[in-house]
Amino acid sequence: MSAARVLVLAKAPVAGLVKTRLGAHVGLAEAAAVAAAALLDTLRACVEAVGPARCHLALAGDLSGAVRGDELVRAVNGWSVRPQRGPDFATRLVNAHLDLAPETGPVVQIGMDTPQVTPGLLTGAAAATEEYDAVLGPAEDGGWWVLALDDPRHAAALAGVEMSTPHTHHHTRLALEGRGLRVGTTATLRDVDTAADADAVSAGLSGGHFAHAWSNLREVGS
Template identity: 55%
Template sequence: MKVLLVAKAPVAGQVKTRLGAVIGAEPAAGLAAAALLDTIEACREAGAEGHLSLAGDLRDAVRGGAIAAALDGWTVTPQQGDGFAERLVRAHADAGPGVVVQIGMDTPHVTAAALAEVADGLATHDAVLAPAEDGGWWALGRRDPRVVRHVARVVMSTSETCTDTRHALELAGCTVGRASTMTDVDTVEDADVVAALAPHTRFARAWRSARPRGVA
């Protein structure tokens, strides 16, 4: 199994902007860095070959040195293309054929078992989607990178993104499996949920330090 991690360098003001509006840009970047490190660790625990498709430069990032060290042995390629959908297609092309599980950096509570569930579904399906609670998806598994071209027409970051992604893949003739739903972190409420689910992660520790008192 290969994991394709699509992520941004955690630079203040460029990541976790919704949380940054509440807690500040620098703490939000710290949360993003912690989430990225937790995700890389889960990939290693899964025994996965790692491929990072990166937007931005780790030299400018919070905890950039620690992230670079954690990526030892990984393939790192820059994101290319106009818009997220095109960058996604390019990233999958870079990752190549075979069993690939694509994830982002918004699920720091992801586990090796959750990644394996997505990969296992590819034994009987052309693609596997793992829904997010907000209507998106947190993981996409595939064997052939060409199937991701059909995802490029889907509008991302809506309450229908997962449903629309499934429909696009099925219309293209793909069989699509489903894996477990997870919460991805965009808001204070999301961060509270994820930190409670995985209290020993770097993300949870960072959130306990960054969360403003009195925020509902």
């Protein structure tokens, strides 16, 4: 198998633009700080999995104006960073994969909502592309948290798939299978979208930026 690449689709953590469902309960600035912490943990897991030279970030927004922006800029040192392109998330997702298509080898794509992701989960998804054309990791809310493709051009199948719904995982799988791809499944994770999600995810972590940020926020609010 060719060496895997990791692709992260993320928004710059700016108050009011990220984690708005969480922000309704804890405050928009506080939610952006939690998002920044989750993204820092995600970026670190990617680097530990494949090294910075094989890491790619498709970014919506500008890190210079983001919460913990200086730390995030340092965290993506050595990465390839491109702006997201397209009017909706499915289009931006497809374009981010196709930007990597000139190079062969598997691509493991994640977002910024699973700070509990580990390097082993990422490399495991990549390894599964030796048996499958595509590998999906379900999210507990009906979406998915990871998509590994043995060829990034397969992402074209996702054009038009409605994202961020309770049926996104199912519809994504159908779209990939409709292209004739063999689709495997990897671990199920919980996205952090609400305070209950953050409580559950942080409870399973022994450290990291996200666990620290959420613990501090809970202490202030108690």
